[in-house]
Structures are given as C-alpha cells and as structure tokens.
Amino acid sequence: MATPLAHPTPRPSINLRHDLDLSVEELNALLELAHQVKQSRQRFASSLRGRYVTLLFEKPSLRTRLTFELAIKQLGGDCVTQTGMIGDREPLKDVARNVARWTDAIVARTFSQETIEELARWSGIPVINALSDLYHPCQALADIFTLKEHFEKLRGLKLAYVGDGNNVAHSLLLNCARLGMHCSVATPPGYEPNAGIVARAREFAAISGAQIEIINDPVQAVRAAHAVYTDVWTSMGQEAEAAGRNRIFAPYQVNTELLQAARKDMLFMHCLPAKRGLEVTDEIIESPQSVVFDQAENRLHVQKSLLLLMLQ
Numbered sequence: 001m002a003t004p005l006a007h008p009t010p011r012p013s014i015n016l017r018h019d020l021d022l023s024v025e026e027l028n029a030l031l032e033l034a035h036q037v038k039q040s041r042q043r044f045a046s047s048l049r050g051r052y053v054t055l056l057f058e059k060p061s062l063r064t065r066l067t068f069e070l071a072i073k074q075l076g077g078d079c080v081t082q083t084g085m086i087g088d089r090e091p092l093k094d095v096a097r098n099v100a101r102w103t104d105a106i107v108a109r110t111f112s113q114e115t116i117e118e119l120a121r122w123s124g125i126p127v128i129n130a131l132s133d134l135y136h137p138c139q140a141l142a143d144i145f146t147l148k149e150h151f152e153k154l155r156g157l158k159l160a161y162v163g164d165g166n167n168v169a170h171s172l173l174l175n176c177a178r179l180g181m182h183c184s185v186a187t188p189p190g191y192e193p194n195a196g197i198v199a200r201a202r203e204f205a206a207i208s209g210a211q212i213e214i215i216n217d218p219v220q221a222v223r224a225a226h227a228v229y230t231d232v233w234t235s236m237g238q239e240a241e242a243a244g245r246n247r248i249f250a251p252y253q254v255n256t257e258l259l260q261a262a263r264k265d266m267l268f269m270h271c272l273p274a275k276r277g278l279e280v281t282d283e284i285i286e287s288p289q290s291v292v293f294d295q296a297e298n299r300l301h302v303q304k305s306l307l308l309l310m311l312q
C-alpha cells in the first residue's frame with residue numbers, strides 16, 4: 001500500500017498568473033481566510049512546514065519580496081530568492097523545470113506577462129504573479145481586503161482610479177468587476193487600460209452589476225467615490241519616459257482640490273512606492289483618510305492566505 005504523502009502534490013491548476021486564475025468563490029474564500037490569518041498568526045504557524053517556495057524577481061521590490069518571504073516563514077515554510085532576469089542564461093522552460101524539482105511553488109515578478117505564463121506552463125507547480133507588465137494580482141487582493149475591512153460590504157462601492165492605465169489598474173478593474181464594485185478609471189488620452197482587459201472586466205460587470213467607466217476626466221471619476229486610488233505615472237521599466245509622463249499626467253494628480261468631488265468618508269489608496277508631489281500630494285498621502293499602510297500590511301495577510309490555499 002502506498003504511504004500517504006505528508007504533503008500531497010498541489011493541484012497544478014491553482015496558479016495566480018493573473019487575477020482571473022481565482023474563481024469568484026476562491027477569491028471570497030481567500031478574503032475570509034485572510035481575515036482569520038490576520039487575527040491569529042499562531043494558528044497557522046506550522047501550516048506550511050516542509051514546504052519551500054522560489055521567489056524570482058526581475059525588478060526591484062520592497063513590499064512584495066519582504067511580505068512573501070515573511071508570509072512563507074511565518075507559516076512554517078521557507079523560501080529562496082533570486083534577483084535578475086529570469087530567462088537570460090537558459091530557456092525559461094528549463095528554469096521552470098529546475099525550480100520545480102527543488103521547491104513547491106514559484107513567486108515571480110517579471111517584465112513580461114509571457115514569462116509568468118511560461119513558468120506556469122513548464123513548471124507544473126503553482127505560480128504566483130508578483131507583478132508583471134499587465135497585472136499585479138497580489139496587490140489587488142490586499143486592496144480589496146483593505147476595502148472590506150473598512151466598509152464591510154464590497155458590492156456597490158465605487159472605486160476611482162486616477163492616473164496611468166497600468167498593471168495595478170488592470171488588476172483592480174478585474175477584481176471590482178467580479179465583486180460588484182463600480183470602477184471608474186480616469187487616464188490621460190492614450191494611457192487608458194488595455195482594451196482586452198477592459199472588455200473582460202465589462203463581461204464580468206454585466207454579471208455582477210458593477211459599472212465600469214473608462215474616461216479622461218479625473219473629476220468625473222472621483223465623483224461620489226468611496227475610494228480614490230492612484231499609482232506612479234512611470235512604472236518600472238518605463239523610466240526613459242518619465243519626463244514626458246510627468247507633463248502629460250500633471251492634471252491627474254490626486255490632491256485636495258480633486259478630492260472635493262469624492263465622498264467625505266472616502267479612502268485614499270496607493271500600492272506604493274509613491275512619488276509625492278507627482279501622482280499624489282504629501283498632504284493627501286499623510287491624511288487620516290489614507291490607508292496606504294493598511295494596504296501594505298494586508299499584503300502579508302492575503303499572501304499567506306493565498307499560499308495556504310495553494311500549498312496546504
């Protein structure tokens with residue numbers, strides 16, 4: 001008779017290559033588990049004993065890297081971290097198959113979404129997108145969890161995203177659309193979110209009742225919003241465009257004047273790192289309505305919850 005394994009092989013289907021890899025049911029279960037994880041670190045202290053995770057980072061990180069390393073260790077597992085381009089010394093499919101022989105999951109921050117997809121295709125172990133050019137699903141999980149903590153119910157809330165239609169905007173759009181949250185995105189013309197991702201969000205919104213609005217007017221976007229979110233105007237890898245972007249995005253700064261149009265009890269959100277004086281003023285990010293450090297803290301809790309769902 002076969003000896004039962006201490007840790008059954010994880011279902012290869014549980015990835016987080018992008019936000020849509022989690023079903024709405026899994027998403028809600030993850031948020032519920034994150035709540036329990038946040039309440040009691042001790043209860044889950046040995047849940048991942050004997051489990052190892054590889055972290056691959058092509059781009060810099062403070063929050064994502066540290067919260068994943070801490071999450072894995074606080075759950076009783078361990079991790080190894082590699083920085084630098086992933087597929088430059090050997091094909092990605094070889095990297096994926098090497099890592100899968102040593103560890104149980106991969107967390108990867110990449111330039112290209114295709115790198116994430118290739119790692120998942122070849123490794124056969126769970127792959128978590130820790131930010132790519134197209135998505136930042138772990139951030140969106142923490143953001144949704146933070147909103148739930150503050151407002152209790154997500155359905156019917158309005159989130160306004162003002163700035164660049166980037167990876168963070170994409171993940172927020174998909175999550176809002178699936179959870180019945182209205183999402184209004186205001187960008188300068190030409191910097192709108194990816195049309196294919198917006199189309200997917202609209203499909204989900206038609207089911208959930210969410211309203212999705214992609215516009216160029218920041219005042220209209222923040223009108224009656226429960227949360228106003230912004231991110232850097234120049235994402236990692238776009239540094240050569242910074243000067244031009246600073247000019248183009250200037251009317252999209254989140255400041256006291258813009259927020260006159262939002263609800264009085266609105267929350268200010270930012271994934272961090274922030275460039276004070278560009279996408280947000282120091283006054284707003286330091287205001288009592290700013291929940292940016294709650295978002296950062298919650299990265300730890302939602303990522304623990306994700307690892308438990310994938311590896312337990």
Ligand code: CP
Pocket residue numbers: 060061062063064065131139271272273
């Ligand atoms: N918000 C976020 O992902 O931060 P890092 O780039 O520091 O990981």
Ligand code: NVA
Pocket residue numbers: 131166167168231232234235236271272273
């Ligand atoms: N949009 C930003 C997010 C950083 C957490 C970037 O990709 O650099």
